[in-house]
Amino acid sequence: MTTLRVALCQLNPVVGDLDGNADKVLAALREAEAAGAHLAVYGELVLTGYPPEDLLLKPRFVADNRAALDRVAAGTGDCAALIGFVDQVAEHDRPDEPGERPLYNAVAVCAAGRVVDVYRKRLLPNYAVFDEERYFAPGTDTLVLHEVAGARVGVTVCEDAWSASGPIPRLAAGGAQVIANLNGSPYYEGRLAEREKMLAGRAAGADCPIVYVNQVGGQDELVFDGGSLVLDGAGQLVARGPQFVEEVRVVDLELPDREGTEPLRVVPVTAPRPVAGPALPLDVVPAPDRAEEVYRALVLGTHDYVTKNGFGDVVIGLSGGIDSTLVAAIAADALGPDRVHGVLMPSRYSSDHSVSDAEALAAALGIEHRIVPIEEAHKGFEAMLADSFAGLEPDLTEENLQSRIRGTVLMALSNKFGWLVLSTSNKSEAAVGYATLYGDTVGGYAVIKDVPKLLVYELCRWRNERAAAEGTGPVIPEHVLTKPPSAELRPDQRDDQSLPPYDELDPVLEAYVEQDRTAAQLVADGFDAALVARVARLVDRAEYKRRQSPPGPRVTPKAFGKDRRLPITNRYTG
């Protein structure tokens, strides 16, 4: 039996911030060392942040990432560190093809001031939001084990764990006492359980414990939830950190001695060293329920987009409707109410409750708000367009106009005060194109763009339940939760005049958008044929709008954006 003290370094790097990320890695290393850890395990590509995307095509960026690694490695001592970085074949190894030096998604095994060895990720995801074959060559080096403080460690990266034909079974058969798996695994609802189930099977199948460390934080459309964990060799979950926060968690693993059936070469990294002080306990942080998990993902995504891009405050158009209400609550939770500004922009068609509900929300959240009625610009445009529209009936044009006036007001406030506009369109709307392009969709970050309408309600109810549990009053005004949804762009308008009810719409959207079922298949599945035909046509025709929408955090298994790359010009209607 070997006791290995491991620090799970669940960090929140910023893509491209090589110096800042290196500092973060070193700070976590100091924390691990202070706790007497033998081994510090970081996230995938922690030095560049994940995913670095086309920064990887800049040779200088890759060189700078190596320099950052060398600085970090120089700071290591007798606590070994597994640090994600971008590796490149050295120039002298490719004398015949100087322009052709492949990159690898790699792990530096560091100790005693230097890079002792490098592991290169073998399985590269190139599906969903991942494009790793665009950048990386797969690792093909002969597998080895790394001896850290007397324990034989098998190093792997993310996707390596997801296939039974990946390296984990071979590392275990080679004599590994524990597998370290470095991840940049983005969140969606339910993903934590999927990961744990897969990892449990892999650990049990290999009869070898797994230490899984994930990145945390928001990066453009992705949220990384952390949730780093340890499974024992029977596949039992024995330790898990929290989701959505940075943390260095130090645990003691009791690793049985284990001979390999097909022994691998062992690379010595650090010498055996007894653990100092009392044994550190294993502990499983409880996972939140679905609504809380999604809500916290949205809060983290919003916080990180705003702050990593250098913004202070945000501004939100408050219509008194459920969508802008939820966005304001998330923003206040993410940034604090002092950094959130609400703008009420009533029109000649706005109900009284649109203003009173929004005012109640602003009061409950404690955010600044102002009222900017849009009538003057509305009249101005009507006069300007009178000649062009003479003799024509009002239609969607006049409705969109009001929405675009509001977007223009928000952008004027954004330009003047440097506030980031948070847009409030939800996934159901984005799917069927119900939002006005350059109107509702205006903004730098679309907080709920991947949240279907029914889930919007669920999140609002959960937020009020939390407030009740904390003994404060409701955050979401009750009337917002009960009134029928309306865009209020013409007299007595309601969403269900233009769209199917959301409890019919959302299930069709989930099947059509997230599961790639065709219209014909949905009818065969038992959905109403007219409903399916209508929804599928709306979704297909709205692709051009979605292509121009701001980024927002992914919380479902398939979000619009790089997760779903459908052509705009597309005549398939199957």
Add this chain to the structure above:
Amino acid sequence: MTTLRVALCQLNPVVGDLDGNADKVLAALREAEAAGAHLAVYGELVLTGYPPEDLLLKPRFVADNRAALDRVAAGTGDCAALIGFVDQVAEHDRPDEPGERPLYNAVAVCAAGRVVDVYRKRLLPNYAVFDEERYFAPGTDTLVLHEVAGARVGVTVCEDAWSASGPIPRLAAGGAQVIANLNGSPYYEGRLAEREKMLAGRAAGADCPIVYVNQVGGQDELVFDGGSLVLDGAGQLVARGPQFVEEVRVVDLELPDREGTEPLRVVPVTAPRPVAGPALPLDVVPAPDRAEEVYRALVLGTHDYVTKNGFGDVVIGLSGGIDSTLVAAIAADALGPDRVHGVLMPSRYSSDHSVSDAEALAAALGIEHRIVPIEEAHKGFEAMLADSFAGLEPDLTEENLQSRIRGTVLMALSNKFGWLVLSTSNKSEAAVGYATLYGDTVGGYAVIKDVPKLLVYELCRWRNERAAAEGTGPVIPEHVLTKPPSAELRPDQRDDQSLPPYDELDPVLEAYVEQDRTAAQLVADGFDAALVARVARLVDRAEYKRRQSPPGPRVTPKAFGKDRRLPITNRYTG
């Protein structure tokens, strides 16, 4: 010597239009048959259109593509046809993994009413605008030759030709008398010459003629230029069709008898049949010069985006500036002047010439135009924002406001009349973020988004030269070409107050954006350090704007969009 009569079927399919594309393939086949062809060669994935993107993730789409193939194959007779389609491993070949049936980018070798054989593309591009490893498995079947009318043909697809370690040398060594290469190769300026050079080397290296057939037409951000061609076994260009038009070109190839040094199995497809009638000549259509080539690519891209997406007319904001002038000229050439509407939207800061130059343009092009002064909405917004902006100096906010009013007017006309808005922002502007988001950038299609400012001038001059050569008056008013660029959003504004002169800016942008040089490298290259620092910062900070811009045709080696996938949240400044 074998004479093979080959039809190069350079078609313009629509992505997703399986029935329409199948009809197009059959119509071309009838044309080839009428000319007595032995073999009809089509473009890559002609049945689905290229690239079908995530339509490929819908199993039903793949099944429907197969049904379309079967219908086309049933229509073949003694003229063999090489038809691009999506192949999938049959269910009975994967009994153990029913969910895991890889797709292939494939060619159906069809004759006598059936699919005789299938070739699967072996090299899959996964760089630049290509994501083929997202969808396809590489072909690994043993190579064979296909005997068509007594000639041994080696079948390949696009990327297969681009590597010396691809299948062409082996097909030639196996005894191929000619290589057929099916392509979906998108255009950029200079690409035709690059292709010819590469193919000449490949043909000469293999001592084997190559028949190269390319798709033509616009598909979202890509333009396929056609330019199908034939090289002889010495690598000499012996036939080339025109770029930018659909065409079935039938040629007689005299193929020397040729024994393979490492013979491959030969699959019989059609029996020998003497050519009918007189020999068909080989002919090289001259390539246009650079300006004409780019202009025609923009015309085709615009025409196809508008028509394939079901629009009739387009509307353009005419500022009297060079960008909107060029876009209007392209639109009129693409769609005819009757389908183009111009809108002049003068503000309190507009010069007289902004109206007179735009009116001169409208008259020269023969397009309808109207004047919608923006003062009333401008005043309306000022009144609405007066409280919020009290005591603050005017700044960019007030400038952007005017641009957004114009965008809103264009969208109102679009909504009311069903006209597609063509936006007029150029690549230099998009690079440095000089365009107003939701203002200048408004539109369904951004005609010159990949055209740097200096090239905008070059294209305008070329268009006037063509008009002169055709004996008509200039299309672009001379004053537009000579006046200094200005956004006219404040008194006496000129672009060079905010930006470096375009003859300094464009070269830095090309190096930074298209060649992935970092700022530090550009300084080492000899560019002015202050200029580089300023430009690099502007480019990096404008990524969020570009992410929300409409699609537009790629004409340079690296366009913004899926060709350049940089994160928005990005702190790298190296």
